Amino acid sequence: MGEIVILKKGLQSGNVEHPYREKTDKRILKKNPWRDYRLHGTVLLLVIVAEIIGPIEIPIAKGVEVIIMPLLYTMVLGLVFYLDKNIQWIQRRQSRIAEGAMMLFIGVLIAKLAVSSGQSIHLIFEMGPALLLQELGHLATIFIALPVALLLGFKRESIGMTSSIGREPEVAVIVDKYGFNSPESRGIFALFIVGTIIGTVFISFLASLSVSIIPLHPFAFAMASGVGSASMNAASLGPTLAAFPNLETSIEAFAGFSNLLSFSIGIYIVIFIAVPLTEKLYAYLEPKIGREAIVKEDGDDNNG
Amino acid sequence: MADFIDGTENVTVHGIFNWIRLLIIFSVITVIGNYIGYKHPIGEAFIGMGILSLITLAGVWLERELPFNISSILYISIIGIVIALPGMPTSKFVLYYVSKIELLSIVTVFLAYVGIGMGKSWDEFKALGWKAVIITILVIASTYYGSAIVAHIILVLTGVPAA
Numbered sequence: 001m002g003e004i005v006i007l008k009k010g011l012q013s014g015n016v017e018h019p020y021r022e023k024t025d026k027r028i029l030k031k032n033p034w035r036d037y038r039l040h041g042t043v044l045l046l047v048i049v050a051e052i053i054g055p056i057e058i059p060i061a062k063g064v065e066v067i068i069m070p071l072l073y074t075m076v077l078g079l080v081f082y083l084d085k086n087i088q089w090i091q092r093r094q095s096r097i098a099e100g101a102m103m104l105f106i107g108v109l110i111a112k113l114a115v116s117s118g119q120s121i122h123l124i125f126e127m128g129p130a131l132l133l134q135e136l137g138h139l140a141t142i143f144i145a146l147p148v149a150l151l152l153g154f155k156r157e158s159i160g161m162t163s164s165i166g167r168e169p170e171v172a173v174i175v176d177k178y179g180f181n182s183p184e185s186r187g188i189f190a191l192f193i194v195g196t197i198i199g200t201v202f203i204s205f206l207a208s209l210s211v212s213i214i215p216l217h218p219f220a221f222a223m224a225s226g227v228g229s230a231s232m233n234a235a236s237l238g239p240t241l242a243a244f245p246n247l248e249t250s251i252e253a254f255a256g257f258s259n260l261l262s263f264s265i266g267i268y269i270v271i272f273i274a275v276p277l278t279e280k281l282y283a284y285l286e287p288k289i290g291r292e293a294i295v296k297e298d299g300d301d302n303n304g
Numbered sequence: 305m306a307d308f309i310d311g312t313e314n315v316t317v318h319g320i321f322n323w324i325r326l327l328i329i330f331s332v333i334t335v336i337g338n339y340i341g342y343k344h345p346i347g348e349a350f351i352g353m354g355i356l357s358l359i360t361l362a363g364v365w366l367e368r369e370l371p372f373n374i375s376s377i378l379y380i381s382i383i384g385i386v387i388a389l390p391g392m393p394t395s396k397f398v399l400y401y402v403s404k405i406e407l408l409s410i411v412t413v414f415l416a417y418v419g420i421g422m423g424k425s426w427d428e429f430k431a432l433g434w435k436a437v438i439i440t441i442l443v444i445a446s447t448y449y450g451s452a453i454v455a456h457i458i459l460v461l462t463g464v465p466a467a
Contacts, residue, residue, distance in 0.1 A: 043416040044333045050412055051341035070341065071412045078419020083426060090420060099421035104323060105330050105414050107360030107380050112410055114359070114384025115402045121389055130458035140450025145442040152435045161439050165447050169375075190432050195420050195442040197429040200415065203444055210449075216456040219464065224452035227444070230377075231418050234411040236448065241408065252407055258451075260381045 036097050038089040043098075046074045055242060066208045069238040075200060075231075083105060106230040113256030122254035127219065131254070134223045135261050135269055138164070142278050146285065156282075160187030163278040164197055164270045167229045169263070173270050200235045202226070208239035209256040218244045222251040224259025228266055233259060323364065327357040330413060338409035345404065352401040356410075359383050 050070035059065045078098075081090045116123075124131065141162055149158035160178070164170040166188050178184040211221055218240070225236040237255050242249055331353035338349050374460030387394040388402075 082423025119389030137451030
């Protein structure tokens with residue numbers, strides 16, 4: 001519950017736009033996060049082990065291989081360290097500090113991409129239309145995930161669950177529009193939690209498989225990696241960079257531009273296009289393919 | 305839930321020093337990983353991380369100081385792009401040192417923190433069930449492919465060679 005509680009706190013205090021900022025500030029200002037040498041020491045250990053092992057290529061068919069990058073080992077091992085009861089020095093406290101610190105470290109990642117973008121600024125003039133329009137490609141989720149959600153028995157939850165990728169900014173949009181205890185908000189909270197746990201691993205495998213079997217333009221994969229979540233972006237860039245090593249700077253540049261767009265106009269696409277479109281499609285499809293509701297309407301779910 | 309902390313203080317000098325210390329720790333770990341994985345010289349890579357950390361610091365500071373409702377990610381992106389633009393006096397210096405840091409080295413460290421940070425959500429995740437997992441997978445995959453396919457079509461239409 002902790003994850004959502006912090007988000008909730010920020011959202012209820014009227015600071016709907018900045019769930020991120022509240023989280024970072026509270027964690028970083030209140031605790032002395034640099035002092036937690038157990039956390040940072042553990043990260044250092046994970047990083048050294050991961051970099052020594054290096055990327056592993058697993059052939060799954062002729063000419064098709066999945067590349068597993070060191071970034072996946074550190075993330076999965078980090079989770080395992082937290083969950084493993086024998087590892088006493090990584091507990092809830094460390095997890096909370098890690099989360100607050102991570103919000104700051106996103107900045108370093110974004111800065112690196114931005115420097116590549118600045119270096120390759122000519123690309124935005126040559127490929128601006130592709131960059132802008134691919135943001136609209138995100139709407140595909142509504143047409144694919146919404147019908148499936150209805151067939152699985154979700155009701156209005158499906159509007160929150162399928163209108164966007166469901167990271168912090170989109171959660172804020174849905175909560176702002178429908179209210180905290182609405183089914184729509186429950187839907188996007190579920191998406192947020194599941195995306196937090198499996199999203200990064202899943203998109204890394206997806207990108208790895210796709211660059212090896214689907215013949216799309218390398219720059220198209222680079223732009224697609226900017227889905228609106230820094231860790232998913234990073235995880236899907238890994239295999240893309242590995243698959244096209246001579247295009248490294250351009251791929252980073254596109255990912256940087258695409259992030260910039262996702263975080264600036266992306267949110268308006270969600271507010272003005274994605275959510276209304278999901279509503280329309282829901283109104284059209286629900287009477288046709290909707291099932292028995294699987295989530296009870298109780299409306300009084302106040303205690304995170 | 306005793307989990308969240310009430311705190312209404314604004315950014316203080318204390319806060320900024322906390323950010324700086326954290327960024328130094330992050331830089332040290334990244335430079336070590338970068339050395340093991342890619343053999344970039346430690347001194348130059350450290351300067352590269354210093355530049356990236358300064359951009360980050362400027363971005364998070366601006367977000368909190370300026371009255372606009374703009375995310376630090378946008379400030380950071382804009383500062384990073386501007387100082388690296390061809391023709392800027394800073395660009396040669398920035399590009400040289402930042403190129404000594406591999407993106408993937410940063411990501412590897414970043415995701416270690418993400419992994420530990422996501423641990424807290426594990427119990428909630430387990431409570432959600434397979435239907436939520438299926439929907440999430442579909443949402444992520446269709447967001448990714450939707451934008452890849454649109455980008456591909458436009459790139460082909462506008463005649464961008466596949467490098």
